[in-house]
Amino acid sequence: MKMTFVRSGGFAGPMMRVEGAVDFEGDKAMVTSEARKYRRELDQDEARVLRDAASRGIGEAEGQVAPDSFQYDVTVTTADGKTRRGTLHGDSSNPLIQWIRKESDRIFSQK
Amino acid sequence: MSTPCRHSIYCILPPHILKNIAKNTKDAKQREAALNALSVDHSIRSDRTTFSLLGGLQVAHAVGLTAATPAVHRTIYVAGNREKLPGTLARSEGQAPVKDKSVNNAYDGLGATFDFYLAAYQRNSIDNQGLPLKATVHYGDGYNNAFWNGQQMVFGDGDGSIFGDFTAPLDVIGHELTHGVTGSQANLTYQGQAGALNESISDVFGSLVKQYAAKQTANQADWLIGKGLLLNRNDLALRSMAKPGSAYENDPLLGSDPQPAAMLRYDESAEDNGGVHINSGIPNHAFYLAATAIGGFAWVKAGQIWYDTLLDARLKQSADFAAFANLTVMNAAQRYGTTSIERKAVIDAWTQVGVPVQAHQAAVAG
Numbered sequence: 001m002k003m004t005f006v007r008s009g010g011f012a013g014p015m016m017r018v019e020g021a022v023d024f025e026g027d028k029a030m031v032t033s034e035a036r037k038y039r040r041e042l043d044q045d046e047a048r049v050l051r052d053a054a055s056r057g058i059g060e061a062e063g064q065v066a067p068d069s070f071q072y073d074v075t076v077t078t079a080d081g082k083t084r085r086g087t088l089h090g091d092s093s094n095p096l097i098q099w100i101r102k103e104s105d106r107i108f109s110q111k
Numbered sequence: 112m113s114t115p116c117r118h119s120i121y122c123i124l125p126p127h128i129l130k131n132i133a134k135n136t137k138d139a140k141q142r143e144a145a146l147n148a149l150s151v152d153h154s155i156r157s158d159r160t161t162f163s164l165l166g167g168l169q170v171a172h173a174v175g176l177t178a179a180t181p182a183v184h185r186t187i188y189v190a191g192n193r194e195k196l197p198g199t200l201a202r203s204e205g206q207a208p209v210k211d212k213s214v215n216n217a218y219d220g221l222g223a224t225f226d227f228y229l230a231a232y233q234r235n236s237i238d239n240q241g242l243p244l245k246a247t248v249h250y251g252d253g254y255n256n257a258f259w260n261g262q263q264m265v266f267g268d269g270d271g272s273i274f275g276d277f278t279a280p281l282d283v284i285g286h287e288l289t290h291g292v293t294g295s296q297a298n299l300t301y302q303g304q305a306g307a308l309n310e311s312i313s314d315v316f317g318s319l320v321k322q323y324a325a326k327q328t329a330n331q332a333d334w335l336i337g338k339g340l341l342l343n344r345n346d347l348a349l350r351s352m353a354k355p356g357s358a359y360e361n362d363p364l365l366g367s368d369p370q371p372a373a374m375l376r377y378d379e380s381a382e383d384n385g386g387v388h389i390n391s392g393i394p395n396h397a398f399y400l401a402a403t404a405i406g407g408f409a410w411v412k413a414g415q416i417w418y419d420t421l422l423d424a425r426l427k428q429s430a431d432f433a434a435f436a437n438l439t440v441m442n443a444a445q446r447y448g449t450t451s452i453e454r455k456a457v458i459d460a461w462t463q464v465g466v467p468v469q470a471h472q473a474a475v476a477g
Contacts, residue, residue, distance in 0.1 A: 006382060010256045011283065012274070012337065012349050013388025015365040065301045067290040067309060068258035071383055091194060091251075105255065109270060 002077045003054045007104040009071040018104040024051055031103060036110045040103075053096040058086030065089050072100050181235035183225040184243040187214045190250040197263060198247045213248040213278045217266060220284030221246060227285070227316075227323045228292070231410045232418050237291035244288070248278055257283055259290035273342060273364065280339045285320030286313040297426040304431040306387035311394035315417055318352060319410040329402040329409040341365075352399040355392030372396045374432070374465030393464050394432060400460035401439075405453055412453050416443045436461040436468045 001024040010016045020033040022042075029047035031040045042050065058074050065071075072088040074096070088097050188198035189211065201214045208215045221244045228234040236242045245263035254267025257277040264287040266277040277283055290313050293299055299309040314336050322332045335358065337349035344362070351358040355370035370392030371377060377393065378386040402413035419442040420426060426438055439457050447453040461468045 008380075008382035009384065009388065011258065011277070011286070011388075012255070012340075013383065014369050015349065015359065016255065017382070064261065065384060066258050066260045067294075067301055067313070068256065068287070069260075070256070073382060105253070105270065108255075109272060 001051065001054070001079060003050075004075045005100050005104075006073045007070055007100065008073070009069060011068040016108060018107045020103060020107055022050065022054075033107045033110070036107050038107045038110045040106070049095070050099055053094075053099060056096075058084060058088065058096065070101065070104075072097060074100070181229050181241060183222055183236070184241065185218055185221045185225075186243060186245050187217045187221075188245070188247040189214065190247050192249055192252045192268070194251050196247055196250075196260070196265065197245060198250075201248075211248075213266065213268070213276055216276070216278035217246045217248050217264070217284065220278060220281050221264075221288065223281060223324050224285045224288045224320050227320045227410070231319070231323065231414060234292070234418075237288065238295045242291075242295075246284075257287055259287045259294075261294065264288060264291075269340070269342070271342070275340055275342045277340065280321075280337055281324060282314075282317040282321040282336055282338075283340065284317075286317030286336070289313040289316040292316070293421065296421050297423075297430070298428050299426075299430060300428050301384050301387065303385035303387075304390065305429050306384045307390035308394055308430060308432065308435050310387045310391035311398070312417070312421060314350060314352065314391060314395050315398045316414070319414050322408070323410055326408075328407055329413070330406065332409065334399055350388075350392065350395065352392075352395040355396050370395075372464060393466065394435065397436070397460040397464045397466065400463055401456045404456035404459065412447070413456075415446065416453065416457060419446060432466045433468070436466045440468050 003022040003024075004020070005022075006017070006019045008014075008017050018033065019035065020031055020038070022029050022031050024047060027044045027047060029042040029050065031042065032038060054074070054076050058076060066089070069090045073085070074088065075083060075085045077083045088094065091097070091101070183204065185202075185204050186200065187202045188196075189201045190196065190198035201211060202209050202218050208218075225236060225244065228236070236244065246266065247263060248266045248268075250265045250267050253270040255270055255274045257264070257266045259265075264284070266283075266287075267274075269275045269277060290309070293309055293312050299305045299312075301309055318332065318334060318336060322329075325332075334353040335348035335351055338347075339345070340349065341347050341359075344359070347362070347365075348358045350370060351368070355372040356368050358368040358370070359365050360367045369378070370389055372392055373396070374393060378389045380386045380389070383389065398413060398417060401416070402409035405412045416439055420435065420438045423438050423442060426435065430438075439461070440454060443451065443454040443457045458468050
């Protein structure tokens with residue numbers, strides 16, 4: 001399974017744009033962001049939680065978009081080649097948004 | 112649990128009557144009851160308006176229907192680096208400054224923005240009816256953002272390495288509060304050109320709040336948004352209204368400012384709700400051009416034209432740049448005359464950024 005994500009928006013706008021990819025291999029996963037030369041290997045627990053969140057998290061109904069909140073565009077490709085896309089907003093308790101937001105901050109601060 | 116509305120009569124009286132009772136009665140119990148009812152009314156009205164701002168019911172275009180003598184009513188909370196709103200109460204209206212600088216920044220910034228809207232446009236708070244202003248600071252852990260959630264302003268501390276405290280620049284606070292004003296007026300959809308206009312209006316009035324506080328003319332102002340927010344990059348800002356695309360250039364971490372100054376470089380991206388923080392550069396620049404061509408304090412004439420347009424019932428939620436531009440021309444004509452230099456400055460500004468205006472139609476309407 002592979003997940004790609006793009007964070008955009010926020011008060012600061014384009015300077016905070018971040019994109020990344022997560023490749024799931026067995027019970028582990030690797031996060032990369034080419035533009036920032038970023039790599040981080042997820043341990044089994046984090047990979048399992050993320051895989052679960054990605055499997056469930058992008059089909060949710062959208063709420064009202066709060067001005068200056070972040071937008072997250074997510075694409076998940078499963079082993080059988082099927083692709084699902086979704087756009088999420090804000091700082092909700094959705095575990096997928098929580099994970100992408102924190103990872104985006106890590107990638108953003110990578111110099 | 113005690114009910115805050117022990118005297119039922121006070122629960123159904125309109126606020127201006129309650130204020131008169133509180134002000135004029137010699138009966139201490141009556142005064143207390145009226146003040147209690149006013150306090151409850153504030154919360155209910157706040158909730159109702161919040162509902163409206165979230166899109167449940169649009170607040171009516173009710174210029175001049177301000178209920179009572181305008182007075183700012185601020186409440187600042189701290190989230191303690193968690194993400195639960197509103198957090199713990201830290202400072203209420205009239206209380207002395209506290210040790211927490213972010214709390215005081217938010218309190219002062221909301222006050223400066225309230226004062227600006229009242230002095231420049233006789234607007235009584237976000238809804239023009241004295242809506243209490245609520246903000247939460249220290250939201251999240253190293254949170255690099257500030258936003259308006261339809262109910263209140265929310266400010267992060269920044270990560271401490273790239274971004275500093277989001278309460279520090281006054282224009283950031285003015286920007287966020289203006290999202291509330293827009294939500295209570297035109298309620299522009301936060302998508303595509305309408306969304307970019309929503310963003311631009313927040314930048315315009317955020318910048319004007321800063322200029323008003325510094326008593327700067329259009330030619331003295333820096334027209335930068337978020338200057339001082341980036342740590343160790345004192346000369347940089349997030350956006351430039353004078354020269355979109357120049358707020359930061361070739362920065363090893365931030366890259367280059369992609370904002371366009373004209374329609375030729377309009378960004379069709381689906382990201383960021385259709386590029387609302389990128390394409391806002393176009394109407395931002397139009398405002399800058401109009402304001403500097405007119406001269407003097409930008410909030411007096413150019414700001415007034417943009418404010419009139421924001422309140423114009425003809426401004427639709429889905430307005431594009433051309434629709435907004437035409438309304439600014441009509442409002443310039445309405446206020447200053449069809450042959451005025453103000454109207455010409457507005458037409459020239461939109462023309463220069465590549466947004467066509469129907470000058471003849473605008474003249475007739477004006």
